[in-house]
Amino acid sequence: MLRRFLHNTAISAVAFGLAGVLGLFSVGLIAKFYGLTVLGLIALTRAFLPNGFLSLIDFGVSEITTQMVARGRLGDWAAANERVSFLTMVAAVTGLISSVAIWFGAPSLAVIFTVAPEEAPAFISILKVTALITPLAFIGLIMEGALKGFEEYAWLRMTEVGGNLLYVAAIYLAVRNKLPFEWIAYAYLATVVVKYFVLAVIVAIVAHSSKLGPSAWSPETRDDLVYRCWLMFNGRIGGVLQQTIIPLAIGAMYGPAQVGAYDLLMRLPRFLKAVLSPLFSAILPISAHLYEKTDVRRLQILGRNSFVLPAAVVVPILVLMALYSEEILIVWVGPQSAAQWPWLALALVVPAANSMINAGQTALMVRADFMRFANRFLYSQVLLQYAVTLLTLHWFQDRAFILGWVLSYITMTPVLMHRMFRLMALPRRLFWEHVARQVLVAALLTVFVLSYKMYFAPTTLPALVVAGTIGCIAAWALSLTLILSRRDRAMFGNFARAITPR
Secondary structure (H helix, E strand, C coil): CHHHHHHHHHHHHHHHHHHHHHHHHHHHHHHHHCCHHHHHHHHHHHCCCCCCHHHHHCCCHHHHHHHHHHHHCCCCHHHHHHHHHHHHHHHHHHHHHHHHHHHHHHHHHHHHCCCCCCCHHHHHHHHHHHHHHHHHHHHHHHHHHHHHHCCCHHHHHHHHHHHHHHHHHHHHHHHHCCCCCHHHHHHHHHHHHHHHHHHHHHHHHHHHCCCCCCCCCCHHHHHHHHHHHHHHHHHHHHHHHHHHCHHHHHHHHHCHHHHHHHHHHHHHHHHHHHHHCHHHHCHHHHHHHHHHCCCHHHHHHHHHHHHHHHHHHHHHHHHHHHHCHHHHHHHHHCHHHHHHHHHHHHHCHHHHHHHHHHHHHHHHCCCHHHHHHHHHHHHHHHHHHHHHHHHHHHHHCCHHHHHHHHHHHHHHHHHHHHHHHHHCCCCCHHHHHHHHHHHHHHHHHHHHHHHHHHHCCCCCHHHHHHHHHHHHHHHHHHHHHHHCCHHHHHHHHHHHHHHCCC
């Protein structure tokens, strides 16, 4: 199981890393050649997909499908087939209703977001094409969940990378041929369609070799899934308010240009979240197996290692990126955005916190009692976030959303960690000990980077690559000696032996 988990994690991390780098490259191209207003318009239209604002009403069908398929592989395919069939029906109905709403609401959305008259027809046209593919995108969530349940991450990530390659190529062609910005949006939607058609073929092949198939569902199955979907919906409300709805709010308050500025600053943190998410998403099938077998000791080991080890690798690198945030903006989109580097550095606090909490959250998703607590916690975090945002909106405008987002994580993360540690029977002092070690490493890295920048200012891509490589070596050396205990270092050796062919 451990070897399979590490194999899936490695595949996902590499694929998401490649896809994320391509995404960063695409944003840089759009910002440089079309401007922040166009970047904002594209961000607004993409919000009306299941990976954007419409994630509010996906009812967690992908995650629940993953759990059901994983349980089916333990032998109970009859129950799994009932549940996957019901979830597919939910996704299809939700997609159709969303499609109709977007189609007829497109003109009103152009008014709400104060789209300029010369850009409004293209904006409305993009939204209507988005409406046409929305049902497919919702059904695609079921396909993704099923492949995760079968632990077929290679196929899933291959389509992610392939779609991003096609999208970046389309942007390059649009820039080279000076095409209107709407062609970029159409190209993205085309990659979504291609991706889900490919996934449909792969799921059909994988399901053929198993006992997964359509089935009628019983009232008990329906009631159980309605309850689970309700819990996921409650969690989605907080998640959408926390991040997904913010570009829409900025668009309604300030217009597309500031949506583009916000999207630019948040793109790197979102990229890092995408790269880090495989460290956590691959845990869900394992946790489902352990929970079904009531293997408390192994779940406890999984919880501790997934808290300490990813953060020890990730957080020092995020500190390094924050210290070079000004240089990153200069190389990425040009000196015109370099003055915003403090906000980029501040936003990197959130992926650092996520690297500590997400694995434990994923492992505990199979417990309904934790899901109820997580929903209440998320509402409290969102309430704090918006309180800070409203108090600072006058001074910082769209940046106030970043400030509220970051401060909510800084304040509430210890609360969540204490509850997770209690459920996993882990000592709560582990969190504070780990944070103290991370702060020490961050202080030493700050001294190192500031000293380096006094002599070598990395304002070009090669110079930034050299500085980043040197910094990564220093960061991981400090992490190895100051953050990880002897037992943690031994665990890396165990991982290496687990994935080494015998």
